[in-house]
Amino acid sequence: MRFRAAFRVCESRNRAQLLLQPQASRSFSQLPINSQRPSFGIAFDIDGVVLRGRVPIGGSPQALRRLYGDSGALKVPFLFLTNGGGVPETRRATELSELLGVHILPSQVVQGHSPFKTLLKRFENELIIATGKGEPAVVMSEYGFKKVLSLDEYASYFENIDPVSQYKLWTTKQESGNGSDPKKLVPKYNATSDRVKAAFVVSDPVDWGRDIQVLCDILRSGGLPGHKNTQQPPLYFAADDLEYQAAFPFERLGMGAFRIALESVFNRIHCNALEYVSFGKPNPFVFKNAEAILRQLQSSCNDNAIDNGDVGSNPFKTIYMIGDNPLVDIKGARQAGHPWFSILTRTGVFRGKDNHAEFPADLVVDTVEEAVDYILTEESTS
Structure with a gap:
């Protein structure tokens, strides 16, 4: 008997599935920042979303810079959730920092292993x-x-x-x-x-x-x-x-x-x-683990925030999974359920004009930069 666990696919949440059209980007500094710690987090896939090989794609450096304040401090809790690996998280964080032009902590890198x-x-x-x-x-x-x-x-x-x-x-x-x-x-x-x-x-x-x-x-x-x-x-x-x-x-x-x-x-x-x-996506364990790590990162965001209760204990209203593979990234986020919201990019495995038929995402965009723009706009008005 195999050790593989059978995971039940959760019912799709009652959210409209969106196809986002390109729009003008806004910088993070243009968006309102409240005095509370962020109530949302972001998980980025790597291959096919922010990098192709060692080359940044989809405006990923610009998109990630918008998640930091002018001082370089993290404003939005985010991590990289990838099935790739082969090197320690410390080394992968250094590599991502060099390629993407932002400071990535080892704790922000969750690899398949x-x-x-x-x-x-x-x-x-x-x-x-x-x-x-x-x-x-x-x-x-x-x-x-x-x-x-x-x-x-x-x-x-x-x-x-x-x-x-x-x-x-x-x-x-x-x-x-x-x-x-x-x-x-x-x-x-x-x-x-x-x-x-x-x-x-x-x-x-x-x-x-x-x-x-x-x-x-x-x-x-x-x-x-x-x-x-x-x-x-x-x-x-x-x-x-x-x-x-x-x-x-x-x-x-x-x-x-x-x-x-x-x-x-x-x-x-x-x-x-x-x-x-x-292990790896779409295993629900991976998404629960990612949520726990994001809560820890949440405590370091917005130094001027007012803490209500234990640091890092505030639940997320939404966690955005940005991926390019419907069978891995989108399926995993759908199975994880609330508070996960799936965003599918067209820069990797998925190239379709419309949404994926079997595992439709909550939102479909062309690039990761458009995904981040959508998130920051959505969160500034919520």
Whole structure:
């Protein structure tokens, strides 16, 4: 039986679904600011909304600057809610700050693998494997997991585990500090005798063939390749996006596509079906977590505000989810229900003239700048 939870799609709220026409932008300083802390927050997707590759799109730098005061202090609580990842939130915040021209805090970056922190108590001192682009082992180590190996390094301790490695033109940098020759590697842990207690797909894998082979070895052997044990270690995916918008004009296959490939192969060679847990949008847990983080950010907004009760405890009237993927961003916001309001942009996965048929957004716009303009105008008159 799979570990995936079945989430009920909430009934659409009684809001008119809007198609926004382009209009003149207004700066934040032109909008009235009351003495209370903001009663709304914003969650931005990244790929296809504010960036394409490493290039800002849709007027995103200008849009984000309007969420800060003249002094540079945050006026509106917002965060980035992305299924992407592969690097620690601290590093991603620095990268976003440089690309978008505003100061982004690590707490404003919620990546697909951020919920892995909740599993620390269970696996803190157990041998775990992390795979994906970037630095998956570093990510897990920064979360506090003490015995982490990247799948790159783990595979290097098993001779011939990847039967086609000699045909690959690229090389993988090893993290042990002993060079790239597997025969000279000294395992950090007893990789060839200790069982792997869990496997984490932190971001989109680079070498699908190798990763599918090694993960199948780990999962169908009870965590120790080459041995027989049908008890599968837990497997976690940071997200389950089938496609996403990157720098290439057309959508790219995402972690969900890798999961489908792994599951298909595993189920053909193993007596039991693959068991796994997927995090990331549209999982309702992700949206509840984002709301909690926004409440914390709310307490730092508008230093001149009058506090009524505990700092950061004031409920949001509205949280705006700005995304480009109806099956991920819009579906997730709809499932989360009140106070989420979904805004769909045409700069990424979605390119339609009208709203999405299966998961219609509350509002459809061309760019993220138009979305922010709508929000600030709406909130100034509410």
